[in-house]
Structure formats: C-alpha cells, structure tokens
Amino acid sequence: xxxxxxxxxxxxxxxxxxxxxxxxxxxxxxxxxxxxxxxxxxxxxxxxxxxxxxxxxxxxxxxxxxxxxxxxxxxxxxxxxxxxxxxxxxxxxxxxxxxxxxxxxxxxxxxxxxxxxxxxxxxxxxxxxxxxxxxxxxxxxxxxxxxxxxxxxxxxxxxxxxxxxxxxxxxxxxxxxx
Numbered sequence: 001x002x003x004x005x006x007x008x009x010x011x012x013x014x015x016x017x018x019x020x021x022x023x024x025x026x027x028x029x030x031x032x033x034x035x036x037x038x039x040x041x042x043x044x045x046x047x048x049x050x051x052x053x054x055x056x057x058x059x060x061x062x063x064x065x066x067x068x069x070x071x072x073x074x075x076x077x078x079x080x081x082x083x084x085x086x087x088x089x090x091x092x093x094x095x096x097x098x099x100x101x102x103x104x105x106x107x108x109x110x111x112x113x114x115x116x117x118x119x120x121x122x123x124x125x126x127x128x129x130x131x132x133x134x135x136x137x138x139x140x141x142x143x144x145x146x147x148x149x150x151x152x153x154x155x156x157x158x159x160x161x162x163x164x165x166x167x168x169x170x171x172x173x174x175x176x177x178x
Contacts, residue, residue, distance in 0.1 A: 007032050008063075012105065013116040014083060015126060015147065023117040024075040026056060034058040041076055054078055062118070064143035066128060071143070073122055083114040086152075094152050097134040104145035 011028055023043065029036065036056035045051045054076035061070040090109040093099075118126060130141035137150035 011115040012085075012112050013118055013144075014085075014114045015123060015142065016117050017120050017123045019117050019119040021054075021117075022073050022075040022119045022122070023054070023078055023081060024058070024060070025080055025113075025115050026077040027079075028115050029056070029058050029060075029075075029077055034060065036077060039076065043076065043078065051082065052078055052080075062126075062143070065145065066141070066143050069143075071122065071125055073118070075116070081114050081117060083117075084111060085114060086111060090152065095137065095148060097137065098132070098139055098146070098148060101132065101139065101146045104142055104147050108148060 009028055009032060021041075021043070026036075036058050039054060039057045041054040041057075043051045043054055056077040057074060058077060059072060059074050061072055063070055086109070089111050092109050094109060126142050126144070128141045128143060132139040132146070137148060137152075139146045139148050
C-alpha cells in the first residue's frame with residue numbers, strides 16, 4: 001500500500017468471491033497517511049454474525065505484478081479482520097507439487113493475520129487465465145501470482161482451516177484526495 005509519495009505496504013490478503021465489500025485493517029491504512037472518510041457500516045461474518053462496524057472508508061491501489069498495472073479499489077476499515085492463516089506453521093515442503101511456480105504469497109507456510117479481504121466485485125479482475133491442478137489441489141493464476149486452494153496433508157497437529165485463496169499484494173494510495 002502506498003501513496004503518490006511511493007509509500008507502499010505488502011500485506012496478506014484473502015481473495016473472497018463471496019464477500020460483499022473489500023475490507024482493510026486500519027493499522028495498515030493509517031501509517032500510510034490514507035485519506036479516511038467517516039462511515040458507519042455494519043460488517044457481518046459467517047451466517048450473518050456481526051463482526052464489527054466499519055468506521056472509515058478509503059481508496060487504494062492493488063499492484064498487478066503479472067502485468068505491471070494498478071487496480072483502484074475502495075475498502076472499509078476495521079480494527080482487525082480476525083482471520084489468521086494457516087492455523088499452524090507448515091513445513092516448507094507441504095505442497096511440493098507447486099514448487100515450480102511463483103506463488104502469490106511467498107510465505108504461505110507461516111502463520112500470519114489476514115490484513116485485507118478482497119471482495120466479489122473485483123474478483124474477476126484479479127483472476128487471470130491459467131489454472132494448474134495437481135494431486136487434489138488447484139492453483140489459479142491471479143494478478144498477484146499463483147494462489148493455492150485445497151487441503152494439505154502433513155505430519156503434525158490437526159489443522160483448523162480458516163481461509164483459502166491467500167495472497168500477498170502491495171497496496172498503494174491513489175493520487176486523488178478522497
């Protein structure tokens with residue numbers, strides 16, 4: 001994430017084709033000097049259970065590393081999103097069948113919080129032609145690189161699945177004032 005002074009931040013994002021809004025943690029937007037417009041929007045999670053109210057809205061750019069472009073999106077700010085993925089640190093060889101491709105998340109095995117949820121309205125702008133299916137897993141190509149979906153078998157504690165379609169992306173603020 002950044003602004004016209006080239007302030008940027010790479011974040012862990014969740015591509016969520018069922019979400020009705022793009023969400024961002026305010027701890028990402030504020031340090032970059034994002035222009036935050038006051039709003040009061042109730043945000044619900046699974047089965048309509050309330051998460052928290054979004055108090056701010058901002059605009060930012062997603063960086064398309066595959067085509068060297070930017071995608072302007074509007075996001076609602078939350079104190080926290082509350083999704084951590086994966087639930088346990090995984091061995092770096094947990095998905096050896098995808099070792100030959102550039103993953104969107106360079107550290108998919110490390111436990112980290114989701115800082116941005118990208119919503120359904122821009123999902124079709126994020127996914128590019130190309131899909132790889134190997135050993136029960138699927139890797140669609142996106143503007144951020146390849147994302148992994150499916151289950152992972154490994155020797156270790158039982159996993160609680162929190163999210164799929166994880167990626168990292170660089171966000172940047174638009175030049176226009178909101």
